[in-house]
Amino acid sequence: MNATRTQSAPASAPGTTATAVVTGLGVAAPNGCGIEDYWRATLRGESGIGRITRFDPSGYPCRLAGEVSGFDPAAHIPGRLMPQTDHMTRLALAATGWALADAGADPAALEEFGMSVVTANAFGGFEFGHRELEKLWSRGGKHVSAYQSFAWFYAVNTGQISIRHGMRGPSGVLVSEQAGGLDAAGQARRHIRKGTPFVVTGGVDGALSPWGWVAYLSGGQVSTGEDPARAYLPFDTGAAGWVPGEGGAIIIVEEEAAARARGAAQIYGEIAGYSSGIDPAPHTGRPPALPRVVRQALADAGLEPGDIGVVFADAAGLPELDAAEAAAITEVFGPRAVPVTAPKTMVGRLASGGSALDTATAFLALRDQVIPPTVHVTDPAGPAAHLDLVLAARETPLTSALVLARGTGGFTAALVLRTAG
Template identity: 70%
Template sequence: MSTPTVVTGIGIAAPNGLGTEDYWKATLAGESGIGPVTRFDASQYPARLAGEVPGFVAEDHIPSRLMPQTDHMTRLALAAADWAFKDAGLDTAELPEYGMGVVTAASGGAVEFGQRELQNLWSKGKDYVSAYQSFAWFYAVNTGQISIRHKMRGPSGVLLTEQAGGIDAIGHARRHVRKGFPVVVSGGVDAGICPWGWVPQLASGLMSTEDDPARAYLPFSADASGYVPGEGGAILVVEDLAAARGRDAARIYGEIAGYAATLDPAPGSGRPPGLGRAARNAIADAGLTPEDIDVVFADASGVPDQDRAEAETLAELFGRYGVPVTAPKSMTGRLLAGGAALDAATALLALRDGVIPPTAHVSAAAPDYPIDLVTGAPREAPLNNALVLARGHGGFNAALVVRRAQ
């Protein structure tokens, strides 16, 4: 029987903090990174707010030879991966190349790079299109660039389940570790704050059009009006516990104890959504019962119908007001493929420090949502097991249980 799969390194690039500890400090303080879009002129669009990663100077983190062939998204991912390796005290040069893998999540790929090159094609002609367009836009580019840079030639992949993707990637990373590969880099980093990434989200009708950053994204609130997009995410170093101890790992954040994924039935089928089943299966996979869960990091879409469905699912699973629920993504926006990975990293930090971060900008859950939503300030609590939930556009559901390091 394999030993537990654990997380030994975390790298975070988020709208309210660049680097893990800066992000965690801001999150506990309730500091939001949501504000007016600056990466393109959004003044003519109905939605004009986003969570943008502050203070990231790519040239400080990325070799010059990689700059022409990478998008903002991939540069954030490469930097986060470097930070995760450093945090884990892991030198990939000392490990067998075919013993290390990479599994990340993606949504539309590097859309900012792709948009620029297509504009060059339309306006100037094919001679002005970068040869790197052949791969730099690709949804698997983060996995590819991380694996190439660190010579990680083991099993690799990419999961395209939108907001659920970060959890799915971590679940697949655990699967590879259980098969005998000692180290897998996982998680997700996304960035689509450009017209090509903006318009498809607007078309969904789920984005908030509020202009006040403190009012735009209010998950579980009676005033919820949709979500705000963001960029960034988290990269995790996932290892076999015995291997981590064998190399005297600098730290162990916690165990990836349970994982499950489901797909919602077709609209109009009359069958229930799959989020509750994913949560129950992940808890069972961890060998736990709902009573063992100490905190839930909710998907928290900010769309009233979806918030109501999630609140009812949590009440059914844990009882009315049965477990603390939080949505720290209220400070970052929804990060597409990076969102669930950031929530998983945040849950591990919460377990480490015994504190639940608040849901920013929300004073209380809507009166008819029977959940114990953590608002206003962090809540100290003895935390052993956290449940992280995510739903991706198209009916994807994913659930992850992380256990505090023993």
């Protein structure tokens, strides 16, 4: 028998500045699944980057990735969903289950139109599509799965999450590559302020199949390094590209009064400020968007630069982009004025999942009052020499954090988080 749905606690009236708080986190990352396993590995500096195992990478110039290992989808999602889902959707569904459990939230007991799903995605189901293309060309169209019609699509994670949990409120998907996880969180806060009390957000991505790998390599920015400890070195003199990865985080966002009324298991903190922008076209002479976006996010949160306890950097791993980010941080905060970290050096760049994972990591940092490390970087270069780059886990009082993300094509976003009042 289905559980009886009850009316969720009333959220603030639409149009008010309702407070959007985070009550649950679900992580699927190359160095750990579940928030506690991931967090322990991250604080210890344990990397999940290694040689690709899901296909033979020997014929490609780049052979390292951050793979989510040891994940058994059959242990986390119903068997009926297995033939219709890509690997990254299975990760998203599992992470959603973990986030809901962490929040102490039972969707069956909440009002279905009071729950929204807003995720970010950059690739869709590349691995699923690769398999179906193989069937098409080797065996013919009759052997292509009917599920291909949606399993490849960017919005598939939002759709599968909403269907599985009966979430029928206003939903959507953001497609802005690495910036997507922050854009989704910003959209989730808009839904909260418009009167939806409960939003599932975040991003889980990945395209670690030969077809997806060719797409990664086409941009010419992926590291060709063979040593997992030296291939992805943002802000370092040895920076020569980034390492792709898969996974991300799902985040439960609620209106604060409604979360407290239902007895949320905990409140990690608040989504206090958000802004986004697009970099100008090259050779226009116009400045990059990042400094402006950071200032707008701080203003949106009602904070000054000196209020921020840590910056989670985008950390592109490319000298020109790293220099631009370091210069932007220094411009806004001053030289060595704020700790800067990039724990994604342990997992790679996860496309839309990357900034969602950084957001979850920032909330864990606020919870435990510790900044996770940037591993492998040994020789900060150029403008990065003016950063207080955190190279080992650092215990420090924290009340707020800034998360930065930049995506291919100029997407730029900043998210301000702070502890609950």
